[in-house]
Amino acid sequence: MNVYPVRAIYMAEMMRTRRTLLQSVVSPVISTSLYFVVFGAAIGSRIDEIGGVSYGAFIVPGLIMLMLLTQSVSNASFGIFFPKFSGSIYELLSAPISFLEIVIGYVGAAATKSVVLGLIILATARLFVPMEVAHPAWMLLFLLLTAVTFSMLGFIIGIWADGFDQLQLVPLLVITPLTFLGGSFYSIDMLPPFWQGVTLFNPVVYLVSGFRWSFYGISDVSMGASLAMVLLFLFVCLAVIAWIFRTGYRLKP
Amino acid sequence: MSDSIIRIDGLSKTFAGGFQALRQVDLSIQRGEIFALLGPNGAGKTTLISAVCGLVSPSQGTVWVDGFDNVKAYRPARERIGLVPQELTNEAFETVWNTVSFSRGLFGKPPNPTHIERVLKSLTLWEKRNNRLITLSGGMKRRVLIAKALSHEPRILFLDEPTAGVDVALRREMWDVVRELRDHGVTIILTTHYIEEAEEMADRIGVINHGEIVLVEEKHALIEKLGRKQLTVQLFEPLQTLPPGLATFALTQNDAGDELIYSYESATQKAGDGGISALLGALNKAGVGVKDLHTRQSSLEDIFVDLVKERA
Numbered sequence: 001m002n003v004y005p006v007r008a009i010y011m012a013e014m015m016r017t018r019r020t021l022l023q024s025v026v027s028p029v030i031s032t033s034l035y036f037v038v039f040g041a042a043i044g045s046r047i048d049e050i051g052g053v054s055y056g057a058f059i060v061p062g063l064i065m066l067m068l069l070t071q072s073v074s075n076a077s078f079g080i081f082f083p084k085f086s087g088s089i090y091e092l093l094s095a096p097i098s099f100l101e102i103v104i105g106y107v108g109a110a111a112t113k114s115v116v117l118g119l120i121i122l123a124t125a126r127l128f129v130p131m132e133v134a135h136p137a138w139m140l141l142f143l144l145l146t147a148v149t150f151s152m153l154g155f156i157i158g159i160w161a162d163g164f165d166q167l168q169l170v171p172l173l174v175i176t177p178l179t180f181l182g183g184s185f186y187s188i189d190m191l192p193p194f195w196q197g198v199t200l201f202n203p204v205v206y207l208v209s210g211f212r213w214s215f216y217g218i219s220d221v222s223m224g225a226s227l228a229m230v231l232l233f234l235f236v237c238l239a240v241i242a243w244i245f246r247t248g249y250r251l252k253p
Numbered sequence: 254m255s256d257s258i259i260r261i262d263g264l265s266k267t268f269a270g271g272f273q274a275l276r277q278v279d280l281s282i283q284r285g286e287i288f289a290l291l292g293p294n295g296a297g298k299t300t301l302i303s304a305v306c307g308l309v310s311p312s313q314g315t316v317w318v319d320g321f322d323n324v325k326a327y328r329p330a331r332e333r334i335g336l337v338p339q340e341l342t343n344e345a346f347e348t349v350w351n352t353v354s355f356s357r358g359l360f361g362k363p364p365n366p367t368h369i370e371r372v373l374k375s376l377t378l379w380e381k382r383n384n385r386l387i388t389l390s391g392g393m394k395r396r397v398l399i400a401k402a403l404s405h406e407p408r409i410l411f412l413d414e415p416t417a418g419v420d421v422a423l424r425r426e427m428w429d430v431v432r433e434l435r436d437h438g439v440t441i442i443l444t445t446h447y448i449e450e451a452e453e454m455a456d457r458i459g460v461i462n463h464g465e466i467v468l469v470e471e472k473h474a475l476i477e478k479l480g481r482k483q484l485t486v487q488l489f490e491p492l493q494t495l496p497p498g499l500a501t502f503a504l505t506q507n508d509a510g511d512e513l514i515y516s517y518e519s520a521t522q523k524a525g526d527g528g529i530s531a532l533l534g535a536l537n538k539a540g541v542g543v544k545d546l547h548t549r550q551s552s553l554e555d556i557f558v559d560l561v562k563e564r565a
Contacts, residue, residue, distance in 0.1 A: 008358025012344075012351070019346060087342030091401065094306040095359045096331035252310050253268055 005097040009105025013079050017113050024075065025117060032067050032121045035059070036128040039185065044129075050187050051218040056129040061212040062184030063125070064118050068143065069150050069179055069204070071117055073171050076110035076154030081161055084251075093252065099245030103155065103238075110151035111144070118143050131215065138223075139214035145230045146207050150175075152237035159250050178204045188220045203229055257281040258409060258440050259305065264314035266300055266464075274300040276464040278314070282409075282442060287435055289455035289472075290444045293561055297464040298444040299339060302411050306336045318409070332360055335407030339414045339444075341394045343401075345387040349378055352386060353400045360405035372403045375430060392423045399430070410434060412443040416450060428454055448554040458553070462561050476553060483549045484529060486513040489542035496539035502532050 017024050040056030047055040083089040092102060125131070133139050161167040182204030188196050199205055200221070210226025213219035219226070244251065259282040266275040274297045282288050292298050303309040305316050307327060316323040318330035344352060353369055373379045376396040381389065386397060395415070402410060412431070416424045431441055431454060445451055451458055452472070459469040468475075491510035505514045515532055536543060 002361040004358045004361050004363060008355050011358075012347075012355050015347075015351070083344070086344070087338070087340050088344055090306075090308055090336065090338050090342065091356060091359060093308050094331060094334065094336050096328040096361055097359065098328075248310050252308060 002097065002101065005095060006101050006105045006108070009102065010109045013106060013109030014112070016079070017075075017109070024071075024113065025120070028067050028071055028117055029120055029124060032063055033124050033128070035063050036125055040125075040129050050190075051216070053216050053218065054129070057131040057216070058187075058212075059185055060122070060125045060129060060131060061215050062179075062182075062208050064121050064143075065146065065182075065204070065208045065211055066176075066179045066184050067121055068114050068118050068146055069175050069207075070171055072110055072114040072147050072150035073154035073157065073175055075113055076107060076151040077158035077161065077167055077171075078154075079106050079110055080155050080158035081167055084159065085164075089251070099242060102245070103152070103241055107148060107151040107155055110154060111147040114147035114151065115143055118147070133215050134217050135214045139211070142207070142211045142214055142226075142230070145234065146211070149230060149234040149237060152234065152241060156237060156240055156244070159244055162250075178202055179208075183208045183220055187218075203233055206230065256284045258284040258319050259442075260317040261301075261305070262315045262317070264301070264304055264316065265312050266297075266304060266309060267312045274464050275304065275311070278461075278464070278466055280459060280466055280469065282440060283457070285435065285438055285440055286456040287431065287441045287443070287454050289451035289458045290442065290461060291448065291451055291458060291557055292444070292461040294446075296461045298461055299413055300464075301461065302336070302413055302442070302444065306334055306411060307331055328361075332405065333408045335402035335405065335410045337395075337398050337402045337410070337412045337415055339417065341391060341398065343386050343394065343397060346385055348383050348385055349373070349389075349397055349400075350382040352397065353404050356401040357404035360407075362405045368406065369404060372400050375433070376400050377426070392419050395419055395423075396427075399427070403434075407439065409440045409442070412441065414444055414446065416445070416447060424450075448552065448557055452553045460557065460560055467560055472553075475556065476550070481551050481555075482517055483551075484515040484517070484532070485547050485549070486515065486532075486536070486543055487511065487545040488513065489544050492541065496541065498535045498539045499532075502535065 036056070036059075039059055044054065044056035044059070049055065050058045080089075083092060122133075157167065157170045161169075181199065182202050183199070184204075188199050188205060188209075191199060206221055206226040206229035209220040210223055210230070213223050213226070243249070259280075261278055261280040264275055264278040264280075265273070267273045278297075278301060280301075290298050290301070300309055304311045305318070305323060307323060316330075319333050321330040321333075323330040347355070350369070350373070353373065354364065354366075357364065357369065370379070373382055376399060378393070378396050378400055381393060386394065389397065395418075399412075399415070410431075415431075416427055419427065428450075431443075435441055443450070443454070455472050457469065457471050458475055460467045488511050492506065492513075493510065495504065495506070499513075503516055505516075506512065507514070515529075517528060533543075
């Protein structure tokens with residue numbers, strides 16, 4: 001493991017974030033704040049408490065997850081897609097570095113950005129809804145693991161995508177529905193029994209549930225199941241990336 | 254053969270579509286030389302370079318870089334190589350300084366601003382170091398790519414058509430940079446369309462066509478070996494018919510009849526029909542008045558065109 005290439009990639013990616021601060025930080029914070037205003041403050045006051053938590057507070061972890069997943073995927077996918085698109089990826093492929101160093105650089109930068117965003121949104125949420133975080137260490141761990149895992153998924157999408165439309169496709173058609181249907185805005189026991197069963201196949205349910213537990217101590221599925229799912233997903237992504245670099249899939253003819 | 258820095262053994266590449274870009278290429282690059290790889294479009298030049306640099310996975314064969322297998326021992330192999338690609342590709346919004354420093358880090362070297370400064374100055378990019386790449390001209394972008402390739406102090410430099418679309422002044426400047434690198438012991442492999450470039454720069458020349466190495470030869474030897482010379486003899490009076498004394502020489506006449514063209518192999522000047530002195534003697538004996546003489550040696554370009562045509 002050589003630290004210089006990792007640092008070079010990480011710093012270059014963070015620099016890219018800084019260049020596009022408005023688009024990459026300000027806009028997700030504003031759009032998530034709008035959710036808080038509408039669902040938390042305006043509509044939320046008319047909805048019953050869920051598990052002893054006001055609706056406005058209930059949706060905070062879910063909204064942070066929603067933002068975390070979409071931002072991680074889009075940021076990491078763009079980070080690797082763009083050099084592929086412009087052709088400057090030749091340098092990455094000809095450099096004396098392992099796939100792990102490339103992944104740590106790109107995914108590390110994307111995940112860092114997502115975690116920072118998550119914390120900013122958490123701080124913003126407190127302006128709208130009064131709440132406490134019951135298990136801050138678990139909260140941070142979940143934030144981190146989810147950001148890393150979904151940045152890896154984004155990285156895979158960025159390599160797979162052949163054009164900008166495909167780059168948008170997965171976040172739009174897969175991530176957003178899964179998050180909306182993954183209990184961001186409701187507790188799954190509010191669903192009819194059949195759909196409660198179906199929804200357990202949605203990995204996002206475990207993320208949102210575990211993350212919400214770290215806030216309020218209430219969850220849809222057990223904490224152990226949530227953690228196991230995140231880790232499982234993380235290793236699946238890592239294995240896929242290892243396979244990509246071993247075979248050169250969509251990278252090397 | 255003993256001191257080859259790159260050895261390519263039986264390298265083949267068939268692309269997914271079935272196109273065979275390289276066929277059993279064996280090639281050895283000597284340490285410290287400038288090697289020019291010539292070939293028409295689509296001959297396999299870029300694929301060959303890409304396979305050595307790790308951009309293309311070969312279907313068959315092995316590449317040794319300074320003794321390291323470029324797949325199994327990719328770290329030591331690749332860290333010795335700098336690659337300047339053919340296409341002008343770069344991160345449009347980065348500054349020159351950042352992108353060149355990035356390349357150094359990517360190749361595993363600790364930051365060294367002094368070296369980056371030296372590289373930028375040698376390529377007259379120093380003034381532009383804080384400019385974004387998108388604001389640079391094509392020639393400047395090309396220099397940035399070279400600077401990136403040199404940022405990690407490689408021992409081998411690949412230049413894939415380095416002077417395509419570059420004006421004459423810049424081309425000369427780049428040649429100077431390349432020579433200077435060679436003086437510092439860097440081995441240089443360049444592909445080019447400009448035969449003039451190979452003729453000017455290279456120590457050895459390889460010709461590739463249809464994915465096969467057609468020929469590898471020391472430049473002067475190549476010109477010597479394949480080069481035909483032509484002697485044009487201008488006469489005072491046009492000749493209607495050749496005097497019998499000249500029949501033994503391979504002569505052609507121009508339409509007007511006032512020029513005789515004598516072709517000979519430069520390497521075998523003295524053999525066969527006796528060469529130039531015998532011809533002049535014969536002309537003298539036949540009483541043909543000679544106004545002027547001039548000789549022409551075929552250039553690499555002629556040789557190249559002949560070679561590629563012959564094997565097509």
